[in-house]
Amino acid sequence: xxxxxxxxxxxxxxxxxxxxxxxxxxxxxxxxxxxxxxxxxxxxxxxxxxxxxxxxxxxxxxxxxxxxxxxxxxxxxxxxxxxxxxxxxxxxxxxxxxxxxxxxxxxxxxxxxxxxxxxxxxxxxxxxxxxxxxxxxxxxxxxxxxxxxxxxxxxxxxxxxxxxxxxxxxxxxxxxxxxxxxxxxxxxxxxxxxxxxxxxxxxxxxxxxxxxxxxxxxxxxxxxxxxxxxxxxxxxxxxxxxxxxxxxxxxxxxxxxxxxxxxxxxxxxxxxxxxxxxxxxxxxxxxxxxxxxxxxxxxxxxxxxxxxxxxxxxxxxxxxxxxxxxxxxxxxxxxxxxxxxxxxxxxxxxxxxxxxxxxxxxxxxxxxxxxxxxxxxxxxxxxxxxxxxxxxxxxxxxxxxxxxxxxx
Amino acid sequence: xxxxxxxxxxxxxxxxxxxxxxxxxxxxxxxxxxxxxxxxxxxxxxxxxxxxxxxxxxxxxxxxxxxxxxxxxxxxxxxxxxxxxxxxxxxxxxxxxxxxxxxxxxxxxxxxxxxxxxxxxxxxxxxxxxxxxxxxxxxxxxxxxxxxxxxxxxxxxxxxxxxxxxxxxxxxxxxxxxxxxxxxxxxxxxxxxxxxxxxxxxxxxxxxxxxxxxxxxxxxxxxxxxxxxxxxxxxxxxxxxxxxxxxxxxxxxxxxxxxxxxxxxxxxxxxxxxxxxxxxxxxxxxxxxxxxxxxxxxxxxxxxxxxxxxxxxxxxxxxxxxxxxxxxxxxxxxxxxxxxxxxxxxxxxxxxxxxxxxxxxxxxxxxxxxxxxxxxxxxxxxxxxxxxxxxxxxxxxxxxxxxxxxxx
Numbered sequence: 142x143x144x145x146x147x148x149x150x151x152x153x154x155x156x157x158x159x160x161x162x163x164x165x166x167x168x169x170x171x172x173x174x175x176x177x178x179x180x181x182x183x184x185x186x187x188x189x190x191x192x193x194x195x196x197x198x199x200x201x202x203x204x205x206x207x208x209x210x211x212x213x214x215x216x217x218x219x220x221x222x223x224x225x226x227x228x229x230x231x232x233x234x235x236x237x238x239x240x241x242x243x244x245x246x247x248x249x250x251x252x253x254x255x256x257x258x259x260x261x262x263x264x265x266x267x268x269x270x271x272x273x274x275x276x277x278x279x280x281x282x283x284x285x286x287x288x289x290x291x292x293x294x295x296x297x298x299x300x301x302x303x304x305x306x307x308x309x310x311x312x313x314x315x316x317x318x319x320x321x322x323x324x325x326x327x328x329x330x331x332x333x334x335x336x337x338x339x340x341x342x343x344x345x346x347x348x349x350x351x352x353x354x355x356x357x358x359x360x361x362x363x364x365x366x367x368x369x370x371x372x373x374x375x376x377x378x379x380x381x382x383x384x385x386x387x388x389x390x391x392x393x394x395x396x397x398x399x400x401x402x403x404x405x406x407x408x409x410x411x412x413x414x415x416x417x418x419x420x421x422x423x424x425x426x427x428x429x430x431x432x433x434x435x436x437x438x439x440x441x442x443x444x445x446x447x448x449x450x451x452x453x454x455x456x457x458x459x460x461x462x463x464x465x466x467x468x469x470x471x472x473x474x475x476x477x478x479x480x481x482x483x484x485x486x487x488x489x490x491x492x493x494x495x496x497x498x499x500x501x502x503x504x505x506x507x508x509x510x511x512x513x514x515x516x517x518x519x520x521x522x523x524x525x526x527x528x529x530x531x532x533x534x535x536x537x538x539x540x541x542x543x544x545x546x547x548x549x
Numbered sequence: 550x551x552x553x554x555x556x557x558x559x560x561x562x563x564x565x566x567x568x569x570x571x572x573x574x575x576x577x578x579x580x581x582x583x584x585x586x587x588x589x590x591x592x593x594x595x596x597x598x599x600x601x602x603x604x605x606x607x608x609x610x611x612x613x614x615x616x617x618x619x620x621x622x623x624x625x626x627x628x629x630x631x632x633x634x635x636x637x638x639x640x641x642x643x644x645x646x647x648x649x650x651x652x653x654x655x656x657x658x659x660x661x662x663x664x665x666x667x668x669x670x671x672x673x674x675x676x677x678x679x680x681x682x683x684x685x686x687x688x689x690x691x692x693x694x695x696x697x698x699x700x701x702x703x704x705x706x707x708x709x710x711x712x713x714x715x716x717x718x719x720x721x722x723x724x725x726x727x728x729x730x731x732x733x734x735x736x737x738x739x740x741x742x743x744x745x746x747x748x749x750x751x752x753x754x755x756x757x758x759x760x761x762x763x764x765x766x767x768x769x770x771x772x773x774x775x776x777x778x779x780x781x782x783x784x785x786x787x788x789x790x791x792x793x794x795x796x797x798x799x800x801x802x803x804x805x806x807x808x809x810x811x812x813x814x815x816x817x818x819x820x821x822x823x824x825x826x827x828x829x830x831x832x833x834x835x836x837x838x839x840x841x842x843x844x845x846x847x848x849x850x851x852x853x854x855x856x857x858x859x860x861x862x863x864x865x866x867x868x869x870x871x872x873x874x875x876x877x878x879x880x881x882x883x884x885x886x887x888x889x890x891x892x893x894x895x896x897x898x899x900x901x902x903x904x905x906x907x908x909x910x911x912x913x914x915x916x917x918x919x920x921x922x923x924x925x926x927x928x929x930x931x932x933x934x935x936x937x938x939x940x941x942x943x944x945x946x947x948x949x950x951x952x953x954x955x956x957x
Contacts, residue, residue, distance in 0.1 A: 160692050160835060171691050171871055265689065271836035273681075273689030280688075281673065281681030283579050284568050284856035410842055413821050427568060427853035428679035431843035434818055435836065445835035448692035456871070463579055463864070 142175040143455040146203040148225055149216035150183040150190075153239050153266070156444030157213055158192050161451070168448065172455040179209060204228055211454050213447060214238040223247055230254040230262060235457075237450040239266035239443055245340035249353035249468035259461050263450035268294065268341045269419050271442025272435040276453075278348055278423060279464050285425025287349040291387035291549040294341040296417035296437045297325045297332035298364050298384040302402075303415045305372050306381060312367060324417055334363035335384065335400040342386030345421070346398055347466045350390065352474060354398060360478040361400040371542045373509040374488065374518045380406045383414070385547055395476040403547040404486055411549055422549050479527040484546040487529075488518040491538030500532045520546060550583040551863040554611040556633055557624035558591040558604075561647050561674070564852030565621055566600050569859070576856065580863040587617060612636055619862050621855060622646040631655055638662040638670060643865075645858040647674035647851055653748035657761035657876035667869050671858035676702065676749045677827050679850025680843040684861075686756055686831060687872050693833025695757040699795035699957040702749040704825035704845045705733045705740035706772050706792040710810075711823045713780050714789060720775060732825055742771035743792065743808040750794030753829070754806055755874045758798065762806060766880040769808040779950045781917040782894065782926045788814045791822070793955055803884040811955040812894055818842075819957055830957050838957075887935040892954040895937075896926040899946030908940045928954060 145161070147154050161168065161178055169175055180203050181195045190196070200221075203209055212229040214236060216222045222243050226236050231254060238244065243251075244264045255262035265275045269292075278287070293299050297319060304315035316333065319325035331337045339361040347353045364384050375382050383405050388398040405412045410432045414420040419437025424430050436442045453462075489497075490513065497504060497519060504519040512518075521529065533540055553569070555562050569576065569586055577583055588611050589603045598604070608629075611617055620637040622644060624630045630651050634644050639662060646652065651659075652672045663670035673683045677700070686695070701707050705727060712723035724741065727733035739745045747769040755761045772792050783790050791813050796806040813820045818840045822828040827845025832838050844850045861870075897905075898921065905912060905927060912927040920926075929937065941948055 164692060164694070164835075167694070168692065173871065272839055273685040276689050277681040277685050280861065281684050281857050282853070283860045284572060284576065284853035286572070286575070410821070413818070425853070427572075427856075428850045429844050429847075431680055431841070433839070433841060435839035439837075442836045445690070445692035445833070448835075449689050452691045453688065463581065 142177065143172065143210045143458065144177050144179045144208045145211045145213060145451060146180040146182065146209050147178060147213045147215065148182045148200070149214070150181050150185070150187060151215065152440045153215040153443045153447065154181070156440040157215060157447045160441065160444045160448045168452055172452045174455060176451070176455060179206070200225055204232055209234055210458065211235045211237060211451055213451060214240055214243070215447065216240070218242060219246060226251060227254065230258055230260060233258050233260055235261040235263070235454040237263045237447055237454055239264070239447055241267040241337070241340040241344060245343040245356050248344065248347060249466055252465050256461050256465065259459060261454045261457055261462050263454055263464070264344070265450050266443045266446035268344050269421055269433065269435065270437040270439060271445050272419060272421065272433050272437065274345070274421050274433050275348065277433065278345065282423065282425050282428060282431070285427045287423060287425050289387070289389040289424040290342070290345050290349055290421065291385050291411065291547065292342065292345070292421035293383050293411055293414050293419050294338040294386045294421070294437065295332055295384060296419055297329065298338070299414065299419070300324045300417045301333070302364060302367070302382055302384065305367065305369060309369055311369055312365060333365055335361040338384060338386040339400045342388055342398060342400060346388035346396060349388070350396055351466050353466055353468045354396065354475060355472060358472040358475045359398050359400060362402065364402050367402055368542065370509065371488065371544060374486065374507045375404050377507045377509060378404055378486065378520065380404045381412045382544065383411060385411070387547060387549070391476055395474050397476045397481050399478070399481065401545050403545045405547055405549065409549050480525055482523050482525050484523050485521045485529050486518065486542065486544045486546060487521065487533065488516065488542035489536060489538045489540055490515045492517060492536045496536055500535050516541065518542070550585065551580065551618045551866065552585050552587045552616045553619045553621060553859060554588040554590065554617050555586060555621045555623065556590045556608070557622070558589050558593070558595060559623065560848045561623040561851050561855065562589070564848040565623060565855045568849065568852045568856045576860055580860045582863060584859070584863060587614070608633055612640055617642055618866065619643045619645060619859055621859060622648055622651070623855065624648070626650060627654060634659060635662065638666055638668060641666050641668055643669040643862040645671045645855055645862055647672070647855055649675040649745070649748040649752060653751040653764050656752065656755060657874055660873050664869050664873065667867060669862045669865055669870050671862055671872070672752070673858050674851045674854035676752050677829055677841065677843065678845040678847060679853050680827060680829065680841050680845065682753070682829050682841050683756065685841065686753065690831065690833050690836060690839070693835045695831060695833050697795065697797040697832040698750070698753050698757055698829065699793050699819065699955065700750065700753065700829035701791050701819055701822050701827050702746040702794045702829070702845065703740055703792060704827055705737065706746070707822065707827070708732045708825045709741070710772060710775070710790055710792065713775065713777060717777055719777055720773060741773055743769040746792060746794040747808045750796055750806060750808060754796035754804060757796070758804055759874050760882060761874055761876045762804065762883060763880060766883045767806050767808060768886040770810065772810050775810055776950065778917065779896065779952060782896065782915045783812050785915045785917060786812055786894065786928065788812045789820045790952065791819060793819070795955060795957070799884055803882050805884045805889050807886070807889065809953050811953045813955055813957065817957050888933055890931050890933050892931050893929045893937050894926065894950065894952045894954060895929065895941065896924065896950035897944060897946045897948055898923045900925060900944045904944055908943050924949065926950070
C-alpha cells in the first residue's frame with residue numbers, strides 16, 4: 142500500500158485526485174499495490190469536494206505522518222513548494238511534481254537529496270504536459286548520446302502564432318483571443334516572454350547533458366515583437382514562425398541553448414505543430430531524430446503524467462531511479478550567446494541592397510505583396526550573434542525584424 | 550556485472566555489439582554495473598570481426614552458461630528464435646529481442662514464462678525501430694485507458710507511397726526505386742502486402758489492451774493495388790494515402806483492428822510523415838492524442854532500442870517488469886471485419902451517379918484532371934464493411950479502387 146499526499150488542489154491537483162480515484166483499480170494493478178490519497182493540502186475550503194475528509198491546511202501533518210510514501214506537489218512556483226518538497230525528500234518520501242519552475246531552478250539539489258535518501262523525485266508533467274518525454278529521454282534513448290533538443294514547449298504562444306499565421310491576426314488580437322478562450326492567463330508574460338519555455342528547455346537540457354543549466358544562463362526572447370509582416374515573409378521563405386526552446390552540444394564541448402522565435406522550414410516535423418499542441422524533437426547519435434507530440438497542458442493530460450509518476454514511484458519503493466543531473470558549481474559550459482552561429486531573417490527600412498550586401502555578404506531576399514516602400518527583408522548566411530548585432534548597427538536604417546532560422 | 554549473449558550477427562546484431570562497445574562507459578553508468586558481451590551466436594565465420602573471440606555456433610554453450618544474464622535475440626523469424634528464447638527464459642535469463650514476428654506470434658507465452666521465472670522479456674525494437682513506443686505506452690501512459698492506436702509502421706511502404714505522391718510514380722516504379730536504394734528487399738511481400746505492419750499493430754494492441762491479438766485475426770491489406778489515380782483523387786479529397794495499422798476499442802467492448810491503406814486528412818499528424826519515417830499515434834482517455842515519430846528501422850536506431858532494453862534488463866535483475874499481456878484462449882474479442890464501420894473512397898467505371906446514390910445514399914464526389922470517361926470517384930458516409938462490399942456488388946460497373954478513410 143502506498144499512501145499519497147497531494148499538495149495543492151488547483152487544476153492539476155484536483156485532476157490528479159480524480160484520476161487516482163477514477164482509475165484506482167487499473168492503477169493499483171500496474172503499481173502492484175493499493176494506492177490511497179490520504180491528504181490534500183490547500184489553504185482554501187472545499188466543503189463540496191468528494192475528497193472533503195482528506196483536506197488539511199497544515200503541511201506538518203503530512204510531513205510527520207510516516208505512512209505517507211509519496212508527496213505530489215502541484216502548487217507551482219518556488220515558495221512554499223521548494224521548502225515542502227525538500228522537507229518531504231529529507232524525510233524519505235518520494236516526490237512527484239508538475240512544477241517546471243521548481244525543477245528548473247532547484248532540480249539538481251532536489252535530485253541529490255532524493256538519491257541520498259534512496260527515494261525518487263519525478264517530474265514527467267513538468268515538460269510537455271501529457272507528452273511522455275522525461276522518461277523516454279532517460280530510459281529509452283539510453284544508448285544515445287543526445288546531440289540536440291528542440292521543442293515547441295509552450296501551448297499559449299503556439300496558439301497565438303497559429304492565429305497570426307492562419308488568420309492574419311496581429312499579435313495583440315491573437316493574444317486577446319487566446320485570453321478569451323482561457324489559453325492565455327490575464328498576466329500572460331511568463332508565456333509570451335518565453336520564461337515558461339525557458340524553464341522547460343532547461344529541464345530537458347539538464348537531463349540530456351547531465352549538468353544543471355539554470356534559466357538565468359539562457360538567452361530568452363518571446364514572441365511579442367513578431368508582426369504579420371514577419372509572418373508573410375516567413376511564408377515566402379517556405380516555413381512557419383514558432384517559439385522554439387533548443388539546446389545543442391557543440392564541437393567545443395559547450396552547450397548552446399536559447400529560447401527564441403524562429404523560422405522553421407515547412408518540411409520540419411515541428412512546422413505542422415499548431416494550436417495549443419507541443420512537440421519535442423530529440424536528436425541522438427544512435428537513433429537520429431525522434432519527435433514526441435501531444436497536448437502540452439490541460440487538467441487531465443497533466444494529471445495523467447503526474448499519476449504515471451506516482452505509479453512509478455510506488456513501484457520503485459526504496460530504490461532510487463538513475464534519473465539524475467548535477468550542479469557543477471559553474472555555468473561555464475554554457476556557450477556565450479555572442480558566439481552562437483545561426484542564419485537570421487532581417488527586415489529593415491531605409492537601407493539599400495548595396496549596404497546590406499556590403500555588411501552581410503551574400504543574402505537571400507524575401508518578398509511580400511504590398512511591402513512598404515523602402516522595406517527590405519533577407520536571410521543571412523550563418524553568422525554569430527555578435528557579428529549579426531554589429532552588422533545591423535552598421536547597416537543604418539531602421540530594424541523592423543530579426544528572427545533566427547533554425548534547421549530542425 | 551551483467552553478461553550478455555547476442556544471437557545473430559546480422560545488421561541489428563552487429564549494430565548491438567558495436568553500440569555496447571562504443572558507449573560502454575555511459576551504458577554501464579546507466580545500468581549501475583559492468584556490461585560484457587560474452588558470446589555472439591552465428592553459424593557464419595567472422596574472422597575479421599573485432600568480436601571474433603566471442604563467436605560460437607552452439608546455442609547450448611550460451612544456454613548452459615549460468616554467467617549469462619541477458620540474451621539478445623536478433624535472428625528474426627520464428628525458427629529457431631522461438632526455441633532459443635523460450636529455453637533462455639526457462640533457464641532464468643532475461644531476453645531482449647527486435648523480432649516482431651516472434652513477439653506477435655508468441656508474445657503472450659513468452660511473457661508468461663518470463664513472469665514465472667522472474668526475469669524480463671523486452672522488445673522495444675520490435676515496433677518503430679528507434680522510436681520509443683513500447684515503454685512509453687506501458688510506463689508513461691499508465692493513467693490512461695488506451696482507446697485507439699494508429700501508426701505508419703512500415704518504412705518501406707511509406708517510402709513507396711511518398712514516391713507515388715511526390716513524384717507521381719506508379720507502384721511498380723516506386724517499388725523498384727525502393728529496392729535500388731535498399732529500402733525494400735528483393736522479396737518485398739512482407740512489407741507491401743502489410744504482414745510486417747500487421748505484426749507491429751498486433752504487438753501494440755496486445756500491450757495496450759492486455760490481450761494477445763494474433764496476426765491471423767487481423768484483416769490485412771497491402772498497398773499493391775494503389776494507383777496514381779487514387780493518389781490524385783486523394784489530393785482532391787485533401788489528404789494523403791498512408792498504410793495504417795490501427796486498433797480501436799469499440800463501445801461494445803470489442804477491439805476493431807486492421808491494416809489497410811487509407812486516406813488521411815492533411816491536418817492529421819500522420820499525414821506529414823514521409824519517406825522511411827514511422828509515426829505512431831496513441832489516443833488515451835486522459836492524455837488525448839500523443840504521437841511518436843522517428844526512423845522506424847535502420848541498423849543503429851534499432852540497435853539503440855535493443856541496447857536500451859539491455860540496460861533496463863540489467864537494472865531490473867531478479868525482478869520482472871509489469872509489461873504483460875495474456876493469451877485469452879479465444880479471439881472473440883476481436884470485432885468481425887464485416888461489422889467495422891468507416892467511410893470509403895470508391896472509384897468505379899460504368900456506373901452513373903443515380904446508381905451510386907441509390908446504393909450509397911449521399912456521397913461526396915471527387916475530381917481529377919483528365920479522368921477517363923465513365924470514371925467516377927466518391928466518398929461514402931460511414932458504412933459497415935459488409936454493406937460496403939454488397940453495395941459495390943450491387944453497383945455494377947467495374948470497381949477501380951476502394952480505400953478506407955481514417956480519421957486520426
